[in-house]
Amino acid sequence: MPEVVIRTSGLTKVYQETKVPVKALGGVDLEIREGEFTAVVGPSGSGKSTLLHIIGGLDYPTQGQVEVGGHHLNELNDRELIDFRLEHIGFVFQAFNLIPVLTAKENVEFIMLLQKLPAKEREARAVQLLQEVGLGDRMHNRPSELSGGQQQRVAVARALASRPQFILADEPTANLDSKAAANLLNMMAEMNQREKATFIFSTHDQRVIEKARRVITLEDGVIVSDVTKA
Amino acid sequence: MLLLIAWRNIWRNPTRSIVVIAAIAVGIWAIALTVGFINSLSDSYIRNSINYDYSHLQVHHPQFLQEPEARYSIRNSKSITEYLQHNPEVKAYSQRVLINGMIASTRASSGVQIYGINLDQEKAVTSLDSLLIEGNYFTEKPRNAILISRKLADKLKAEMRTKLVLTFQDIEGNVTAGAFRVQGIFDSPSPRLTEGGVYVRQQDLNQLLGTDTLVHEIAVLMHANTQTPAVAQELRSKYPASEIKTWEELSPELELIQEQSNLTMAILLVILMVALAFGIVNTMLMAVLERERELGMLMAIGMNRQRIFSMILMETVFLSLVGGPVGCLLGYVTVTWLGDVGIDLSAWTKGLQQYGYSTKLFPFLSIKEYILMVASVVLTAILAAMYPSYKAVKLNPIEAMRS
Ligand SMILES: Nc1ncnc2c1ncn2[C@@H]1O[C@H](COP(=O)(O)OP(=O)(O)O)[C@@H](O)[C@H]1O
Ligand SMILES: [Mg+2]
Numbered sequence: 336m337p338e339v340v341i342r343t344s345g346l347t348k349v350y351q352e353t354k355v356p357v358k359a360l361g362g363v364d365l366e367i368r369e370g371e372f373t374a375v376v377g378p379s380g381s382g383k384s385t386l387l388h389i390i391g392g393l394d395y396p397t398q399g400q401v402e403v404g405g406h407h408l409n410e411l412n413d414r415e416l417i418d419f420r421l422e423h424i425g426f427v428f429q430a431f432n433l434i435p436v437l438t439a440k441e442n443v444e445f446i447m448l449l450q451k452l453p454a455k456e457r458e459a460r461a462v463q464l465l466q467e468v469g470l471g472d473r474m475h476n477r478p479s480e481l482s483g484g485q486q487q488r489v490a491v492a493r494a495l496a497s498r499p500q501f502i503l504a505d506e507p508t509a510n511l512d513s514k515a516a517a518n519l520l521n522m523m524a525e526m527n528q529r530e531k532a533t534f535i536f537s538t539h540d541q542r543v544i545e546k547a548r549r550v551i552t553l554e555d556g557v558i559v560s561d562v563t564k565a
Numbered sequence: 566m567l568l569l570i571a572w573r574n575i576w577r578n579p580t581r582s583i584v585v586i587a588a589i590a591v592g593i594w595a596i597a598l599t600v601g602f603i604n605s606l607s608d609s610y611i612r613n614s615i616n617y618d619y620s621h622l623q624v625h626h627p628q629f630l631q632e633p634e635a636r637y638s639i640r641n642s643k644s645i646t647e648y649l650q651h652n653p654e655v656k657a658y659s660q661r662v663l664i665n666g667m668i669a670s671t672r673a674s675s676g677v678q679i680y681g682i683n684l685d686q687e688k689a690v691t692s693l694d695s696l697l698i699e700g701n702y703f704t705e706k707p708r709n710a711i712l713i714s715r716k717l718a719d720k721l722k723a724e725m726r727t728k729l730v731l732t733f734q735d736i737e738g739n740v741t742a743g744a745f746r747v748q749g750i751f752d753s754p755s756p757r758l759t760e761g762g763v764y765v766r767q768q769d770l771n772q773l774l775g776t777d778t779l780v781h782e783i784a785v786l787m788h789a790n791t792q793t794p795a796v797a798q799e800l801r802s803k804y805p806a807s808e809i810k811t812w813e814e815l816s817p818e819l820e821l822i823q824e825q826s827n828l829t830m831a832i833l834l835v836i837l838m839v840a841l842a843f844g845i846v847n848t849m850l851m852a853v854l855e856r857e858r859e860l861g862m863l864m865a866i867g868m869n870r871q872r873i874f875s876m877i878l879m880e881t882v883f884l885s886l887v888g889g890p891v892g893c894l895l896g897y898v899t900v901t902w903l904g905d906v907g908i909d910l911s912a913w914t915k916g917l918q919q920y921g922y923s924t925k926l927f928p929f930l931s932i933k934e935y936i937l938m939v940a941s942v943v944l945t946a947i948l949a950a951m952y953p954s955y956k957a958v959k960l961n962p963i964e965a966m967r968s
Contacts, residue, residue, distance in 0.1 A: 393865055393963050414869070421867025428865070428966065431858045436573035441566065448566050449868055497867075 337369040340500050340533055341390055346399035348385050348556070359385040361556040362399065367501065367535060372527045374547035375537040382556040383537035384505050390535070391424050391503045392416045404500045421449055425494025427504035427536075432490035433478040439465060439489045440474040446497045464492040467529065468522055484515030491523060501533035508543055520546040567872065571879035578852070582884060585848045589888025589942055590895060592841050596938050597896025599833050601903065601928030603826045609926055610822055611812075617691055618755035619812040620659075620784040621793045624800065627808040629781055633665050633678075635736045635774065640806050642780040648803065654792040655785055657689035662770050663781040666733030668713075668763060670721040677717070677761045679731060681770030690786045693751065693764065700725050700749030703766060710748035712764040718750050725750065731765075735774045743773045838941060842949040849881055849953035860957050861965025870958045877957050881950035882943065889939045896930070896938075903928045 346363040349356050359382045367373060375383050388394040389401055392408050393416075401408040404423060411419055420426070433442045443461040452460075465474050468488040470481075478486050487507055494502045504523075508516035520543055527534050536547075544550055549563040575582045615621060624645060626637035639645065642660065649658045662681030667674055680687075684703055688694050693712070694702035703710055711729060713721075723729060725747055732742040745765060753759050771777040787793055793811050800809045813819060853860070860873060907925045 388963055391865075417864060417867055417869045420865065421869075424867075426866050428862065431862055431966065434570065434859065434863070436570060436577060437566075441569075445566060445570075446866060449866075449872070493866075 339366050340369050340404055341365065341367040341535075342400075342402040343390065344400045346386070346389060346396050346401065348382070348389065348394070349397045359556050360389075360396070363553075363556070363558060365551070365558070367533065369500075369533055370527070370531060371533050371535070371549055372524060372547055373535045373549040373551060374544050375535065375551050375553060376539060376544050377553035378539060381553040383553055385556075386553065387503050387505045387535065387537055391426065392420050421446075421497065423500045425497055425499035425502035425532075427487065427490045427494050427502065427507045429506045429509045432493075433486060435478050438475045438477055439470055439481065439485075439492075442478070442489055443493045443496050446493050450497060460496055461492075464495055465489070467526065468492045482515070484511050484519055487511065487515075487519050488522060491519070491526065495526060495530055495532055499532075501535060504534065504536035506537055506539075508538060508540055513540075513542060516540060516543055517546075567876055568879060571876050572883055574852070574856075574876075574880050575883055578855075581848055581851070585844060585884050586888040586891065588844050589841060589885050589946070590892035592837050593889060593892025593938050593942055594895040594899065596834060596837055597893070597900055597930060597935075598903075598928070600830055600934055600938070601896075601900040601930050602908070602926065603830055604930065604934075605904075605908070605926040605928040607822050607826045608929070611819065613754040614816050614819065615786075615790070615812050617696070617753055618758060619815045620690055621787040621790060621812055622785040622797055622800070623810050623815055624783040624785070624804070625781065625808045625810070627806070629663075630808065630810075633663065633781075635664055635734060635779065635781075638779045638781060639783065641804055642783065645783060645800070645804055645807065648800070649783070649785060652796065654787055654789070654796055656788045657686065658783055658785045659683065659686040659690040660767075660780045661687075661782040661784065662767055662774070662779050664733045664770065664774070666731055668717070668721065669730045669732070670723050670727060672722040673720060675717060675720055675761065677731075677763050679733065679770065680762060680764045681767040682764055683767055687764070690784050696751040696753050697749045698752050700747070702749060705748060707746065708766075709743060709745045709769050710766065711745035712749040712751055713747060714759045714762065715750055715752045716759050717761070717763070718747070723747055731763075731773075733773075736776060736779070741773050743769070745769075834941060838945045841942065842945050845881060845884070845946055845949035846952055848884075849877065849950050850956065852880070853877060853953045853957045857960060857965045857968055860960055861962040861968075864960065865962040865966065874954045874958050877954040878947065878950050881946050881953075885943045885946035889942050892942070893935055893939055897935070900928050900930050 343363055343365045346360055346365070348360040349358050363386060375386060377383055385394070389396050390403070392403070392411070395409065406419065408416070408419070434445065437445060440461050443464060444457045447457040447460065462474065465471060468491055470485060470488055470492070473481060473485060478489070481489065491502070508519055511519060523534055523536070524546055526532055538544060549561070551558055552560040624639055626639050629637040646658065646660060649655045660683055664679045664681070666677060666679050668677045688702070697712070698715060700712070713723065718724065721729065727747045728744055729747065730742055730744050732740060735741050753762070771779070785796070787796065797809050797811050863873065904927045907927045909925050
């Protein structure tokens, strides 16, 4: 069995800032193993983003534990979390993933620069990854010159570039048409194989769900089903 | 790459950046002009004070400046003038007999300093002949001719050829008097001379004093001001029995002028810098708020706060580094041009001249002042960028990305 990279137990999140406290997660126990290609699905408001944010060290749970690669995220402070995210987690968001003033290649190199990798290595890896995600000919374009699907591919390449333990993608296809969405998922699946990268993505798009090998369904902040395809 | 990002970020909103750059440039330009103008004012004051009043150096009996009495005559004046004659740095000198006394017309009287001058020497040192607005420089033969200032003439209700009586003590302490006729009326840039200086031939004064051996003051004009301290030093060691003072030591108001212009400069600088700081805070705050989502994303993927902070700071520094030199160049061109053609203030000349300034001013700036200007602008920009940078750092990544 591959190693467990993420483990949560009794994960609860209550948003207190609102007039009426909102319980976004109601005790989530979860294990994600290396190499998984997992979808977190559920209707809007079911707690997908909240779960991914906590797993990704962007937010703290109200109760319960998160363990990523043996680190207890609850114990890290704000500053430590930023460094933790840089070294251990790759992110693909729904939109605004890229720095507008940098080219595709520079965007991919940027994360490795933050990691203080040497310039040669940054450059080589950025070029290689962009070719792998099918953007070998768009490396020197800025985000505004790329389509939505292409921008998301650059984001995936950047997430891979930092050699994270896993990649979190919160509704990466939400702003894409169905063809571009399918292409992006195929590419991610390919990267999952080729780069041995662990992917966890949320979606409520049925055709995207079909691509996943494991599907975790949330409803009102609790897991109602967890199915792994053979 | 942080530098690259910062640089490119500036050009994301070119209009705004250009406005800030222009504000910085205009700020520096305005400071350059003001400082250049203030410089020209104090410079003209100093020049006038040297050329028409104190000269570069003066020699007196050590007692004379405290108690200007006839008996405090310079010892060794012959030897001193000999030395001055042979010193190549010295352009000219003027020996004076200087007596405090009273001048009276039939209508009014006034306390004055009577200058008994050697005509050629005085002309060479203070250009007294060029200051005459009426009459002439002792070209007419009659004895007991006197030159008075326009102001004194008005006070005494005197005109050309009016007879005036000078009263003073001779070396024995006896009061003596002599009648003089106005042969010229002058208008000096020196407030001191305008107030109470009158000029007569040395021989005429000597006759009344009953001696021709007195020299109370030797004024020395140099070829270049830079030589003043050296020559003063040499005179001091050669003639310890006399008091040697440079124009800086002689003119008490000079320090005041200097202090005042420094103060004015500082106040202007602060006002401009505060205005600049507000502009920069505003602009950079806008730039931060506009990019909230992007900054949130950067923090989410692992860009730490110091890096975000320095990125915003760098953008501001770039703006001021572009604006600074542009402003300096503008300032340099304008100040140099004005320094060549001069600013003619003859419209306000009355007021200015009264205080010892020229009517035409030639602004200039020293390298030190250019550096100071750019440094204070860059420093202000950095300080002003602190708040927006702090705002950027305080963003919460999730909230920032949701907005
Ligand atoms: N910052 C917040 N403050 C208050 N309530 C929130 C906040 N974020 C999410 N919620 C609430 O938590 C619940 C789960 O939201 P979310 O995790 O975004 O669900 P999903 O991503 O599945 O749409 C929703 O009811 C949502 O309104
Ligand atoms: Mg969501």
